[in-house]
Amino acid sequence: MITLYLKQAWALLKQNPLFSSLYILGTGLAIAMTMIMAVVYYVKLAPVYPEVNRANTLYLTSARFQTGEEGHKNSYQWAVSYKALQDWFYPQKNAVAVSAALLNDMTENSYIQPADLSGDFRVGLKQTDPNFFRIYSFYFLEGQAFTESDLESGIHTAVITEDLARRLFGTVENVTGRSFTMNYVSYRVCGVVRSGSYLTPKSYAQVYVPYSVSPDYRKPQYGIDYLGAFNVTFLVKDSEQAEALWNDIQEIVRKENLMHPNDWTVNFWQQPISHTLSVFQSYAAEELDVWATVRYFLLILLILLLVPALNLSGMIASRMENRLSEMGVRKSFGAGRNKLLSQVMWENLLLTLLGGILGLLLAWLALYVCREWVFTVFDRWPDSVPEGVDVRVSGEMLFAPTVFAAALLLCVILNLLSALIPAWSSLRKPIIYSLNEKR
Template sequence: MIHLYLKQAWALLKQNKLFSTLYIAGTGLAIAMTMVMAIAYYVKIAPVYPEVNRLNTLYLTNCRIEQGPEGNKSVYQWAVSYKALQDWFYPTRNALCVSAQLNSGTFSDSYIQPADRSGDFSVKTKLTDPAFFRIYPFRFLEGKPFTASDLAGGICTEVITDELSRRLFGVSKGVVGRSFRLNYTDYRICGVVDAASYLMQRSYAQVYLPYSVEADYREPKYGMDYLGAYSVTFLVKDNEQADALKAEVKDIVRKENLMHPDEWKVEFWEQPVSHLVSIFHSFVGKEFDVWATVRYFLLVLLVLLLVPALNLSGMIASRMENRLAEMGVRKSFGAGRRALLSQVMWENLLLTLAGGILGLVLAWVIMYTMREWVFNVFDKWPDSVPQGVDITVSGEMLFAPLVFVAVLLLCIVLNTLSALVPAWHSLRKPIINALNEKR
């Protein structure tokens, strides 16, 4: 019976080309827009190389310190200092791995001076420690990360990407041990990694350096021992250990504030936060409103899926009026309302699947050709792409089967309801009225 319904649906699709085209195009556009949004957030949230540990990663990026007695306080807000790393975070017990990244003013605009004197060009650098490569397991094409000894000694060594290696030396292998000038200082290459996409904001760089190459990496900010320019990343085993880590950090805050209540107080708010929360919570000092975020996405889905479904419902209602005579004939030969509704449902399903394929292809085209805009359009504080950096969109980003299936199923449900409601209403008319309808 289903095979017969599909054959009938295919025949009707060819007979009513305008209706079928509009239906498929409307469904495809709704799915494409929803897929674009879903993939954009999938890339931000899902485990994608090299950020494959996102589900078990937590971040601490901001610190607030109040100094002075009550009524005459000075408030400072920045990140944490080198001393805070050594005293508070590196020794934490409830983390598999702890890494720090230095937000350096000196290296924020870094330039390489090629040996052939072809002209300086800018590169994106990241100042970190060896633990960074355990939290973000890059694929090393050759060599290895810089070591704890390199970090302690301030050795000018670095890990670079294969893309930068090809630009500098023409090859991606056989360059370990070679040097080049960065900001007019010679650095020796200790490893080459498979480059991450620029969309992986937590891990992306073209050059990875020990943070100790910064001259004043030990210096605090504003004269406060624990205020500095380091952000901290934690890797935990599971949610239970994540909760234990948060409790441990809160205990650090409690103890420090009890030790010198009249001198200064430290505040980390609800940090460290999970990767998921960090995507939707742009300012850690403000309480995260989960339901406001949920309402926002429900509204977006309403616009992207429900509005097109209502438009399609109107088209189907008009089409059903034109098919009443056909339905009346089928009723007179004993077809029940259930059988007629089943036929309408299968016709709708065939058109929706065709629209789904169109929507998927259209979404891929949009994501690839407009990638510099699409992946930032939903951000409150979008970053501009650095000059010379190409946003790489890998297959694992574009092809997310679960995302497509979820969007398609939601669209099928809405489209089926938009088809069955007008069909059920039309089929309630008496058979004599249906037979008297003009074709």
């Protein structure tokens, strides 16, 4: 019976090409827009290479220190110093791994001087420690990460991506042990990793070096021993350990503020925060209104899906009026209302599935072609892509079956409802009325 309905639906589709085309296009656009939105946040939130541990990763990226007496306080907001790493964070027991990254002028403005003298070019740099490669699951094509002894000695060694290896050496094979010049200093390659994507900003770089290569990495800022330029990332086993870690750090804040209230006090706000919260929170001191965020995205989703569904409902109502005489004839030969309604629903399901395929293709095309801006379209403070950086969109980002299935299911439900209401209304009319319709 279902096969027969689908054959009849296909025949009607060919008989009414304009209606069918508009229906498929409308459904396709709705699914495409929904898919784009879903994939953008899938890339931000889901475990994608190399940030496969996002569910168990916590971040501490900002700190506020205040000095002076009450009423005459000076505030300094930055991050934490090397001393804070050693005294507060590296010794943490409620973490599988603790990693720090140094943010300074070298991070923001590093240039490579290629051996062929083709001209300096800017490179994405992370100054970090060996635990960085425990938290982020990079795939090493050859070699390995730098070691703790490399970090302690300040040796100029580096992990580079395969893309940079090809640009510097023309290959990714036998690159370990070779050298390149960055900021007019020679670095030895200790490992080559599969390139990540600029869309995974917590881990993205082209060169990874020990933070000890920076001459001033131990230097605190503004005369406060614990104020500096290090961000801290934690890997935990589960939510229980995450809560225990958060309590430990809040206890550090409480104790430190009690010990020297007249010298300085520190505030980490609600940090360390989860990866999910970091996506929606613009700055550490912001109090995120979860329900306001949910309402915002529900409103966008309703606009993307409900408006096309209402338009399609009007089209279907008009079409059902044109088919009243056909329905009247079929009723007179004994076809029941449920059977006729079932046929109409199968017809619209076929059109919806065809629209879903079109929408999927349009979404993939838009996400790939417009990848340099579409992934920041929902950000409050979008960053521009640095010159020369290719925004890599991997297969696991685009081909997310659960995302497509969820978007298609929503569209199917709305489209079938948009078909059900006008179809049910038309089929309730008496046979005589339907037979006398001359449309």
